[in-house]
Amino acid sequence: MKIAVDGNEANVSEKVGVSVYTYNILHYFARRASADLQFVIYLKNPPQSDLPTPSAYFAYHVVKGPFLWSQLFLPFNLYLHPQCDVFFSPAHYAPRFCPIPTVVTIHDVSYLYYPQEFLKKDLYQLKNWTAYSVKKAKKIIAVSETTKKDIMKFYHIPDEKIKVIHNGYQSIINSKKPTAKSQQPYILYVGTIQPRKNLITLINAFNSFLKEKPDYRLIIAGKKGWLYEEIFNHVRASHLEHKVIFTGYVSDEEKEVLYTNASLFVLPSLYEGFGIPLLEAMSLGCPVVSSKSSSLPEIGGNACLYFDPHDPQELAEKMLEIVTNTALAQELVKKGKERVQLFSWEKCAQETLEALKNTVKHEG
Numbered sequence: 001m002k003i004a005v006d007g008n009e010a011n012v013s014e015k016v017g018v019s020v021y022t023y024n025i026l027h028y029f030a031r032r033a034s035a036d037l038q039f040v041i042y043l044k045n046p047p048q049s050d051l052p053t054p055s056a057y058f059a060y061h062v063v064k065g066p067f068l069w070s071q072l073f074l075p076f077n078l079y080l081h082p083q084c085d086v087f088f089s090p091a092h093y094a095p096r097f098c099p100i101p102t103v104v105t106i107h108d109v110s111y112l113y114y115p116q117e118f119l120k121k122d123l124y125q126l127k128n129w130t131a132y133s134v135k136k137a138k139k140i141i142a143v144s145e146t147t148k149k150d151i152m153k154f155y156h157i158p159d160e161k162i163k164v165i166h167n168g169y170q171s172i173i174n175s176k177k178p179t180a181k182s183q184q185p186y187i188l189y190v191g192t193i194q195p196r197k198n199l200i201t202l203i204n205a206f207n208s209f210l211k212e213k214p215d216y217r218l219i220i221a222g223k224k225g226w227l228y229e230e231i232f233n234h235v236r237a238s239h240l241e242h243k244v245i246f247t248g249y250v251s252d253e254e255k256e257v258l259y260t261n262a263s264l265f266v267l268p269s270l271y272e273g274f275g276i277p278l279l280e281a282m283s284l285g286c287p288v289v290s291s292k293s294s295s296l297p298e299i300g301g302n303a304c305l306y307f308d309p310h311d312p313q314e315l316a317e318k319m320l321e322i323v324t325n326t327a328l329a330q331e332l333v334k335k336g337k338e339r340v341q342l343f344s345w346e347k348c349a350q351e352t353l354e355a356l357k358n359t360v361k362h363e364g
Helices: 018-032 069-080 120-136 145-155 199-209 229-237 252-261 276-283 296-303 312-324 326-340 345-363
Strands: 002-006 038-043 058-062 086-089 102-106 139-142 162-164 186-190 217-221 244-248 264-267 288-291 304-307
Touching: 002 018, 002 069, 018 038, 018 345, 086 345, 102 120, 102 345, 120 145, 139 145, 139 345, 145 162, 186 199, 186 252, 186 276, 199 217, 199 229, 199 312, 217 252, 252 276, 264 276, 264 312, 276 288, 276 296, 276 326, 288 296, 288 312, 296 304, 296 326, 304 312, 304 326, 312 326
Parallel strands: 002 038, 002 086, 038 058, 086 102, 102 139, 139 162, 186 217, 186 264, 217 244, 264 288, 288 304
Antiparallel strands: none
């Protein structure tokens, strides 16, 4: 069996999200490659040094193309060299007019819920190319039950065509140095600053929380996304400039320090396809309060306290409950450490490979 893969998402210097997903799956495939199970990884550019080392059974094939790569140059090449049994696209876009069966992973459909947060060009591609990919694919992988339901709802895809395979998780603990202790207690949010992350609800909840715990700060760590000005303006209008700290983008090492020293982590999002920050916080022993929207309860299980994302008062109460109840905080930390063990890239990649094999068998 020979499997073709679009490896471009992994072939970048700074890996986040889908790039991390593709990178880990490629490394698993390289370990499993054999005479009976071969892989051809299609790239626009030569592979970077951190991608798996090529072998007789794990090869890179560079296809040059200045535009519409997955829609034009890639499928043309697949027609010229039809030696593979199935094509795997780890990120929404399957090649158009593909001569072999395709399997595609869909990570979320946030672009359909929040189109205003995307560039027009990106939005057009996400909506239309994803629609084509899911309709033509022999099998669709969804990273959560929520994403599966959204694919069925928006694209009218039958249940049996979609397989849920949760993302993996790898600890961000890198440093062996002791992490710095914060002198002032704080509540933490990590993620992009944009409307669907629901940060105004978090800021309002924090403002209420301060009436009981005036010594706390709120640290918002992450890069600016779309329409972030309203969030900064809201902090100023609430006179919280000295209490709400925006750090900008943070590295894994910086995140490790932030999670380790936080009193609690809050993920107030209105929509998440998976929710990696939940697992990051849990792995570093930080109790979690999460919105009970989209995929978050599915990922967090019984290891989080949940709140209605439209109710800042309920969030304030949950935050207060954790910082005043040591036994509850310790219980959430214990459950979080156990919960994280359910998610691994090994398991994710193994299930993905099985889905690819099964697609070939059914075609045969």
